[in-house]
Amino acid sequence: MKKMHIELTINGKQVETLAEPRELLIHVLRERLGLTGPHIGCETSHCGACTVDLNGKSVKSCTIFAAQANGATITTIEGIAGPDGMHVLQNSFREHHGLQCGFCTPGMITRAWRLLQENPTPTEEDVRFGMAGNLCRCTGYQNIVKAILAAASELNSAKEAAQ
Numbered sequence: 644m645k646k647m648h649i650e651l652t653i654n655g656k657q658v659e660t661l662a663e664p665r666e667l668l669i670h671v672l673r674e675r676l677g678l679t680g681p682h683i684g685c686e687t688s689h690c691g692a693c694t695v696d697l698n699g700k701s702v703k704s705c706t707i708f709a710a711q712a713n714g715a716t717i718t719t720i721e722g723i724a725g726p727d728g729m730h731v732l733q734n735s736f737r738e739h740h741g742l743q744c745g746f747c748t749p750g751m752i753t754r755a756w757r758l759l760q761e762n763p764t765p766t767e768e769d770v771r772f773g774m775a776g777n778l779c780r781c782t783g784y785q786n787i788v789k790a791i792l793a794a795a796s797e798l799n800s801a802k803e804a805a806q
């Protein structure tokens with residue numbers, strides 16, 4: 644099948660690749676671009692393991708064709724950490740035991756990263772609602788919610804200290 648030329652900005656870098664029209668974004672990210680942070684859980688838009696940030700929105704990358712993302716700006720879990728090390732959210736998941744097997748974690752953190760930009764001061768209910776598209780088979784969610792709330796609080800304290 645004829646391949647399409649696709650241009651993306653991923654984690655701040657411009658990349659180009661070829662993909663068949665049938666290829667899902669998650670497959671192109673993992674198999675053609677080597678970004679294996681976003682995981683494939685269900686491939687049917689239920690689990691959220693494949694979540695990436697696409698043009699400022701959390702998107703399950705198994706739900707769109709790579710061709711539909713042509714020209715988009717994407718952040719994957721590989722782009723969440725800063726030059727000084729892990730993002731506050733990543734540290735918070737570690738400190739609050741927001742993971743067990745870790746399979747859902749890239750999607751969870753990528754979604755939480757956008758959630759805290761949409762709502763920097765979420766309540767527990769806001770976090771639970773905002774994370775409802777991401778499933779975890781291990782943790783029971785309590786520690787994931789705790790980790791996200793703690794990260795929000797730390798990010799807000801840092802903002803206040805900088806003012």
Ligand code: FES
Nearest residue numbers: 684685686691705
């Ligand atoms: S792999 Fe995309 S939602 Fe499960």
Ligand code: FES
Nearest residue numbers: 743745779780781
């Ligand atoms: S930590 Fe295992 S699926 Fe969430």
